[in-house]
Amino acid sequence: MPDTTSAPIANIADFSFLEGVKVVDFTQFEAGPSCTESLAWLGADVVKVENPNRGDPGRRLRPGKPDDDPYYFHVFNANKKSVGVNLKSERGLALAKDLIRQADVMVENFAPGAIERLGLSYDVVKEINPGLIYAQIKGFGEGSPYEKNLSFDMIAQAAGGTFSVTGEADGPPTRPGITLGDTGTGMVMALTIASALYKRAKTGEGCHLQVAMQDAILHYMRTNFATTGRTGKPAGRAGSKIAGSHSAPKGLSACAPGGSNDYVYISTSAANPEHWNRLLKVVGREDLIGDKRYDTPQDRAANEPEVDEIVNTWTRTKTKFEAMELIGAAGIPIGPVLDTLELNNDVTFEQRGIMQVMEHSVHEPFKMPTWPVRVDGRPTRIKPSPMLGEHTDEVLRDWLDLDDDAVAELKTDSIVK
Amino acid sequence: MPDTTSAPIANIADFSFLEGVKVVDFTQFEAGPSCTESLAWLGADVVKVENPNRGDPGRRLRPGKPDDDPYYFHVFNANKKSVGVNLKSERGLALAKDLIRQADVMVENFAPGAIERLGLSYDVVKEINPGLIYAQIKGFGEGSPYEKNLSFDMIAQAAGGTFSVTGEADGPPTRPGITLGDTGTGMVMALTIASALYKRAKTGEGCHLQVAMQDAILHYMRTNFATTGRTGKPAGRAGSKIAGSHSAPKGLSACAPGGSNDYVYISTSAANPEHWNRLLKVVGREDLIGDKRYDTPQDRAANEPEVDEIVNTWTRTKTKFEAMELIGAAGIPIGPVLDTLELNNDVTFEQRGIMQVMEHSVHEPFKMPTWPVRVDGRPTRIKPSPMLGEHTDEVLRDWLDLDDDAVAELKTDSIVK
Numbered sequence: 001m002p003d004t005t006s007a008p009i010a011n012i013a014d015f016s017f018l019e020g021v022k023v024v025d026f027t028q029f030e031a032g033p034s035c036t037e038s039l040a041w042l043g044a045d046v047v048k049v050e051n052p053n054r055g056d057p058g059r060r061l062r063p064g065k066p067d068d069d070p071y072y073f074h075v076f077n078a079n080k081k082s083v084g085v086n087l088k089s090e091r092g093l094a095l096a097k098d099l100i101r102q103a104d105v106m107v108e109n110f111a112p113g114a115i116e117r118l119g120l121s122y123d124v125v126k127e128i129n130p131g132l133i134y135a136q137i138k139g140f141g142e143g144s145p146y147e148k149n150l151s152f153d154m155i156a157q158a159a160g161g162t163f164s165v166t167g168e169a170d171g172p173p174t175r176p177g178i179t180l181g182d183t184g185t186g187m188v189m190a191l192t193i194a195s196a197l198y199k200r201a202k203t204g205e206g207c208h209l210q211v212a213m214q215d216a217i218l219h220y221m222r223t224n225f226a227t228t229g230r231t232g233k234p235a236g237r238a239g240s241k242i243a244g245s246h247s248a249p250k251g252l253s254a255c256a257p258g259g260s261n262d263y264v265y266i267s268t269s270a271a272n273p274e275h276w277n278r279l280l281k282v283v284g285r286e287d288l289i290g291d292k293r294y295d296t297p298q299d300r301a302a303n304e305p306e307v308d309e310i311v312n313t314w315t316r317t318k319t320k321f322e323a324m325e326l327i328g329a330a331g332i333p334i335g336p337v338l339d340t341l342e343l344n345n346d347v348t349f350e351q352r353g354i355m356q357v358m359e360h361s362v363h364e365p366f367k368m369p370t371w372p373v374r375v376d377g378r379p380t381r382i383k384p385s386p387m388l389g390e391h392t393d394e395v396l397r398d399w400l401d402l403d404d405d406a407v408a409e410l411k412t413d414s415i416v417k
Numbered sequence: 418m419p420d421t422t423s424a425p426i427a428n429i430a431d432f433s434f435l436e437g438v439k440v441v442d443f444t445q446f447e448a449g450p451s452c453t454e455s456l457a458w459l460g461a462d463v464v465k466v467e468n469p470n471r472g473d474p475g476r477r478l479r480p481g482k483p484d485d486d487p488y489y490f491h492v493f494n495a496n497k498k499s500v501g502v503n504l505k506s507e508r509g510l511a512l513a514k515d516l517i518r519q520a521d522v523m524v525e526n527f528a529p530g531a532i533e534r535l536g537l538s539y540d541v542v543k544e545i546n547p548g549l550i551y552a553q554i555k556g557f558g559e560g561s562p563y564e565k566n567l568s569f570d571m572i573a574q575a576a577g578g579t580f581s582v583t584g585e586a587d588g589p590p591t592r593p594g595i596t597l598g599d600t601g602t603g604m605v606m607a608l609t610i611a612s613a614l615y616k617r618a619k620t621g622e623g624c625h626l627q628v629a630m631q632d633a634i635l636h637y638m639r640t641n642f643a644t645t646g647r648t649g650k651p652a653g654r655a656g657s658k659i660a661g662s663h664s665a666p667k668g669l670s671a672c673a674p675g676g677s678n679d680y681v682y683i684s685t686s687a688a689n690p691e692h693w694n695r696l697l698k699v700v701g702r703e704d705l706i707g708d709k710r711y712d713t714p715q716d717r718a719a720n721e722p723e724v725d726e727i728v729n730t731w732t733r734t735k736t737k738f739e740a741m742e743l744i745g746a747a748g749i750p751i752g753p754v755l756d757t758l759e760l761n762n763d764v765t766f767e768q769r770g771i772m773q774v775m776e777h778s779v780h781e782p783f784k785m786p787t788w789p790v791r792v793d794g795r796p797t798r799i800k801p802s803p804m805l806g807e808h809t810d811e812v813l814r815d816w817l818d819l820d821d822d823a824v825a826e827l828k829t830d831s832i833v834k
Contacts, residue, residue: 017613018615069647075639144765149745161756163754166592176593178579178593178597179640180595180601182640188455191608192434194615195434195435199460202618211791221786222785223447223492223599224757225786233758234759235594252580260590261580261590263589328566334566335572336576337581337590340638341645341650348561349635354558354632375625376624
């Protein structure tokens with residue numbers, strides 16, 4: 001298992017930017033939960049309304065089996081509360097409406113048409129709470145030929161273009177291994193919600209926000225659209241190089257001991273000729289300084305295989321960390337290729353509070369990334385992801401003023417859990 | 418060239434969520450500009466302070482040559498104003514401080530130490546404007562062993578883990594073709610700024626925000642960290658498949674006419690056995706319904722090459738659009754692999770206002786993605802990216818009350834442009 005040894009931790013804070021903001025969270029899996037989790041990390045009070053039987057399917061609960069895979073749920077649901085409500089019962093639906101009446105923000109990412117079928121469409125809900133910021137995340141946009149289709153991260157990424165620019169030049173389109181269709185969408189929605197809250201504090205007016213995962217992907221593809229603007233052609237694939245770059249060296253160099261992620265990315269700048277000369281010194285090839293074959297970025301791009309071999313001959317004798325240190329110290333842009341276990345085990349992330357260990361009442365401690373932005377030098381605190389229905393009593397009391405007897409009756413009648 | 422024919426456009430709006438918010442923008446390239454541009458799209462007044470000679474290096478101005486490559490600049494600087502100020506002159510620096518005194522937000526992403534050397538460190542600036550939200554974007558975090566190192570998108574992605582999870586299982590780490598190290602970082606910072614504005618409206622207090630590109634990447638890598646939490650191993654690469662998935666079919670299928678992006682991504686769900694049966698009907702292999710070799714998701718995963726071939730035999734006879742239509746209509750999650758030219762030429766994006774044509778006083782019309790979130794059914798309006806110093810007169814008058822003579826003198830003395 002990864003190293004979860006505690007290291008001295010930065011001066012962790014509870015961010016209060018969104019203090020007092022109440023979010024009713026009907027989201028599931030990642031695109032929605034990443035959005036509401038970021039609001040929670042920034043100080044909002046986020047209440048996840050879940051199906052009392054299986055909860056958010058992102059919990060991956062296996063009926064009748066122990067809850068042994070909580071990690072996917074942890075990473076997208078830290079710092080939230082959970083209330084189990086049976087939305088398909090009349091009283092459960094009424095309870096959800098009561099929560100919505102008290103809320104500032106509501107977020108959902110059900111399949112197309114599902115929230116409307118539940119009876120919680122924007123038209124219905126704005127009558128209950130005209131000041132509500134009502135946010136919907138779907139796979140394809142309203143008005144798109146595919147608006148009724150289901151989507152998942154991979155589908156949004158394929159249809160949004162990321163596969164087309166990832167992979168080898170002569171190979172098939174390739175999936176970027178990050179879930180940008182989900183969390184990337186969550187971020188643009190969360191930013192829009194926070195901005196809407198700023199205006200609403202002055203006007204009291206609610207609004208209806210909608211984003212599609214396919215559309216959100218375009219936002220992250222803009223350097224590629226700039227290429228198409230310039231060339232009139234589709235942006236291409238180039239392995240780990242930049243398609244159409246007119247400079248070298250720029251790309252991966254293999255390092256010792258030759259493992260699958262033992263590489264550094266070196267990126268000399270075409271605008272700074274010193275990068276190449278400095279690199280030649282580091283790799284012990286000062287004899288090549290001024291050599292006409294490699295003099296300008298264009299020369300080096302034209303002789304890229306030779307240039308790369310000059311660098312690789314040296315990097316293959318160093319670990320990626322040694323290469324990073326020596327080349328970085330010479331002022332040349334470089335980064336090691338790190339995998340998730342290496343990142344997990346690098347205590348400097350924990351010392352800076354960027355990774356934190358979630359201490360959970362039921363599950364094993366789990367080290368995970370927290371909000372990456374620090375405020376006045378301090379990272380925000382990770383709090384445990386909730387067990388299904390963990391905060392039902394608390395939220396029904398605090399938000400709706402229900403007493404213990406009322407909550408007990410709702411539980412007996414299987415309206416809440 | 419791509420098709421920029423105008424299509425009937427959605428009912429475009431000028432978003433006003435951040436109306437009245439003044440942003441002084443010292444950013445360059447993409448990580449910073451994507452942050453401030455999103456604030457501009459949401460209604461803030463963003464003034465880019467640029468070097469009077471070459472401007473933001475993301476303009477890629479070529480001294481003495483026509484400004485023929487404006488697209489990269491357009492996509493990250495729409496809806497902003499530009500003021501050219503020589504920060505290395507005493508009067509220019511004083512002018513920048515005057516702008517900062519009037520501002521709500523300041524953002525910079527210079528190389529490590531540069532803003533401090535200019536004399537605009539947080540310690541200096543908070544004395545001028547204690548209510549300022551001061552935001553810094555760097556490559557590596559304060560306290561990281563690499564905090565003094567330069568970074569670019571590729572380096573942040575390598576060091577943040579995305580290369581390690583992208584590419585073929587038996588191949589090298591691969592660069593995801595999107596610039597997540599830049600725009601992904603811009604988004605988490607913009608969200609933090611908008612949230613800070615919400616609190617500041619009540620308290621008037623400023624704050625110091627910092628994010629590192631490497632740290633921001635971890636935020637988008639969380640499904641991979643969940644895998645490491647479960648397995649104790651580094652998350653791996655699997656081409657266009659999901660590493661460790663126990664279900665099939667899930668991945669790319671090749672389509673007619675066999676071009677480099679002629680594929681669809683089909684993602685049948687392990688939780689919904691009907692997906693497979695429906696797919697067999699669409700591809701004309703009803704004879705295989707109930708076949709024991711392919712009955713459960715686990716069976717299909719165990720026989721994945723055969724399963725993929727059953728599907729591919731059919732998809733190779735259809736274009737990706739035909740396959741999308743037929744398989745999607747059967748309720749099976751699917752997406753076509755689209756490239757940037759196809760996305761650019763698909764008029765439905767423009768009809769929905771997700772892509773818009775930037776009409777520019779100097780440059781050719783350019784179609785690009787705008788903010789993907791719609792408000793009350795309306796997209797936000799793209800306004801042209803500014804020419805260097807285009808708004809110097811306007812901003813010095815409106816923000817600082819300088820009259821025409823004062824501005825003319827500053828221009829004569831080469832303090833502003």
